[in-house]
Amino acid sequence: MTPVHQEPVITQTNFSGLKMINRGKVRDLYDLGDSLLLVTTDRLSAYDVVMSQGIPYKGKVLNKISEFWFEKTKDIVQNHVISTMVYDFPSSCKPYWHDMENRTMMVKKTKPLPVECVVRGYLSGSGWVEYQESGEVCGTKLPKGLFESSRLAESIFTPATKEEQGKHDENITFDRMAGIIGMELATKVRDVSLKIYKRGVELAEPKGIIIADTKMEFGLDENGELILIDELLTPDSSRFWPKAKYEPGRGQESFDKQFVRDYLVSIKFNKKPPAPRLPEDIILKTSGLYLQALQRLTGQTLM
Numbered sequence: 001m002t003p004v005h006q007e008p009v010i011t012q013t014n015f016s017g018l019k020m021i022n023r024g025k026v027r028d029l030y031d032l033g034d035s036l037l038l039v040t041t042d043r044l045s046a047y048d049v050v051m052s053q054g055i056p057y058k059g060k061v062l063n064k065i066s067e068f069w070f071e072k073t074k075d076i077v078q079n080h081v082i083s084t085m086v087y088d089f090p091s092s093c094k095p096y097w098h099d100m101e102n103r104t105m106m107v108k109k110t111k112p113l114p115v116e117c118v119v120r121g122y123l124s125g126s127g128w129v130e131y132q133e134s135g136e137v138c139g140t141k142l143p144k145g146l147f148e149s150s151r152l153a154e155s156i157f158t159p160a161t162k163e164e165q166g167k168h169d170e171n172i173t174f175d176r177m178a179g180i181i182g183m184e185l186a187t188k189v190r191d192v193s194l195k196i197y198k199r200g201v202e203l204a205e206p207k208g209i210i211i212a213d214t215k216m217e218f219g220l221d222e223n224g225e226l227i228l229i230d231e232l233l234t235p236d237s238s239r240f241w242p243k244a245k246y247e248p249g250r251g252q253e254s255f256d257k258q259f260v261r262d263y264l265v266s267i268k269f270n271k272k273p274p275a276p277r278l279p280e281d282i283i284l285k286t287s288g289l290y291l292q293a294l295q296r297l298t299g300q301t302l303m
Contacts, residue, residue, distance in 0.1 A: 007287075009042045009054035010103070015096045025050055026062070026236060032090055035082055038105045040066075040231075044286070046260050047271040048169070053278055059103040060302050061290040062234045067105070068298045069232040073199055077192045079228040080107040080219070102302065110219025110227045115177050116160045116169060117189055119197035122212035123150045124239055124252070126171055127158060139173030147249040149212070149241075155197055157190045162217075188226060189218055200233045207296045209255065210246055212239035235293045255293040259286050 013028045014020075018037065022029040025045035030037040040063045042054030063084070070079040083089070083106045086097045093100060120127050120137065127137040128148050135142060138158035146152075159177040160169040178186040193216055200211050215237045217230040231237050235256035245253050251262075263282050264271075295301055 007056040009056050010059060010099060011041055011043050011054040013039050013041065013096075013099065015093070015099075017092055017095075026059070027230075032092075032106065034109070036107050036109055037089065037093065037100075038107050038230075039100065040103045040105075044257060044260060045236075046257055046264055046275075047269070049271060049273050049275050051260070051275045051278060053283060055283055055290065056287045057302055058287065058290050061294045062231055062236055063103045063105065064294055064300055064302070065234045065297060066231040068300075069200065069234075070228070072203060073196050073228070073232070076195050076199065077226060077228050078221075079232070080105075080110060080230075082106045082108060107229070108221060108227060110221050110229055112162075112217060112219040112229060113181055113185075113189070114162055115172075115180060115189075116162050117193040117216045117218065118158045118160055118171075118213060119155055119193050119216075120158055120213040121152055121155045121197065121201060122210070122239075122241075123148065123152060124212050127213070130171065138171045139175070149246070149248045149250060149252055151248070155194055157193055159190075160215075185226075192218075192226065192228075196228070196232070200238075204233075204240075204297060205243060208243045209293065209296055210241040210243050210252075212241055212252070214238035235290050240293055255289045255296075257286065259289060 015030065019031040020028060021031045026041060026043050028039040028041060040059040042056065042058045044051045044055050044058060067084050070081050086100050089106055123131055123146050130137050131142055131146065137156060140156045157174065158171060159174065160171050162169060174186065174190065196216065197214055204211050211233060214233055216228065216232065219227050219229045221227050238256065240255035241252040260282060267276065269276060291302065
């Protein structure tokens, strides 16, 4: 097991002198005037409930992996990253450089779209549950006879509503998404999401990671241009499976927070606050899995 307990865990930031505008499930958001400061903490959310303990290195891993993928996909669509170097941040951030290092992005301001853009290449999670009930996922008819974790012949776009913290996102059809944001924008978002997922799969599989599915978020800038925002192809927003151990017909081992979800299922967690305390071995194992994902995908280490 990776020795990760020495790393200070940051579950919350309070940078006095900076204007906080939102504390999400994982990220703290500050308004810098012309831009935003996105700070990725070590908080972990499972079943839309934020756990009471943080995961060592988690925030830094998410930030580094997102930075990697934003760079690898910028030819497909613009993203919100201005800089991830603390030296580029405004002088008001300087007292907090130590805490911001490796876990913070200065990003463009956008108007976020009120939907989450999910692409699935494999049948898992809520998609597997829905398929068993109806043979469909978010209105997309799938062939009969598929198993849990089956690879789909073609990746499918399965949007969801974006709910407030503590509420569960709801899978919706493409037509319902088009009714929310308009057909032209919905079509563009769908096509871009599928291209990004394809790029991710092509780069991750040779490194031994299957990206079974992923969730993306988009916004519009002041000129109405589509911008990729939040995080990208991380263990928080995706299912990462070790390719060498993949076997359809069952749930898979993973490099993501599925390990925590499985533990919560084993103790019959009711998926409502307050969150139960996680055992130390679950925390350390989860931290080690996130660090493995970073090293495999990017070649970078944090230790």
